[in-house]
Amino acid sequence: MRTRRALNLPFIAFVPLAACALVGLSACNTGTSEVTPTNRPADGDGSHVAEQMAAANAPELERKAEAQAESAAGAAANRQLADAPPPQAQQVTPPAPEPKPETKTEAKTETKTATGPDAAAPASKPESRTEAKPEPKPAVTFLNSDTAPALSTKTLENGLVIEELKIGEGADAKSGAIVTINYHGTLKEGGTLVDSTRGKQPATYPLNKLIKGWQQGVPGMKPGGIRRLTIPYALAYGEAGKPPVIPPKSDLVFIIELIQVVEPSK
DSSP states (O other), X not given: OHHHHHHHHHHHHHHHHHHHXXXXXXXXXXXXXXXXXXXXXXXXXXXXXXXXXXXXXXXXXXXXXXXXXXXXHHHHHHXXXXXXXXXXXXXXXXXXXXXXXXXXXXXXXXXXXXXXXXXXXXXXXXXXXXOOOOOOOOOOOSSSOTTOOOXXXXXXXXXXXXXXXXXXXXXXXXXXOEEEEEEEEEETTTXXXXXXXXXXXXXXXXXXXXXXXXXXXXXXOXXXXXXXXXXXXXXXXXXXXXXXXXXXXXXEEEEEEEEEEEESOO
């Protein structure tokens, strides 16, 4: 009897050891690091099993959550790309034209005047008139004096007409003086040229050697002065005239410019 009990003791001790070995082998074959009640660490008294399991599984759960978040983000990005409209060609907008400077127009204010017997008559504004200034007349010269207006006119009893066109300066020419003059003579009828110093040198004559119209028309002139003499034929070349230039009984018109008095009288 004692011998049988002694033989059974090793067998009883072997059974728990074999069970522990099988449990260890099953945990290794699962290929997971997850902690379960069957493969949890053997330390502790077992009162904090849930806390130990949560602490051991926290890294694995965090990795799974990150993987799930990355997968969800990728799926959302793919959906956004699939739903987005195709890109359109960029349109170039031409530059807007520069605004033109505004021209300000002054608004006219209309003034209403009251009507009725008590209404005072509006004061009329004086009209401002700008009178055109007359253009300055060109100075009278020997060359442009044919149609120049006369400053004064004197008609003698014998019919001689003396028109002052320009007043000279200095001493008057006397009767019988020797004078240097310019002259331009035409027929009164038709304006045919008789004789002229235009384009020539002035002429010097003693007045008492010339026709009566000159003897009476030149005295009283000052050097630089211009006169127009209308001479009747009786004071010129008489009834005979001076053919072929001056017909008989021809009245003459002479423009005379006194250049200088050479001798007062002779």
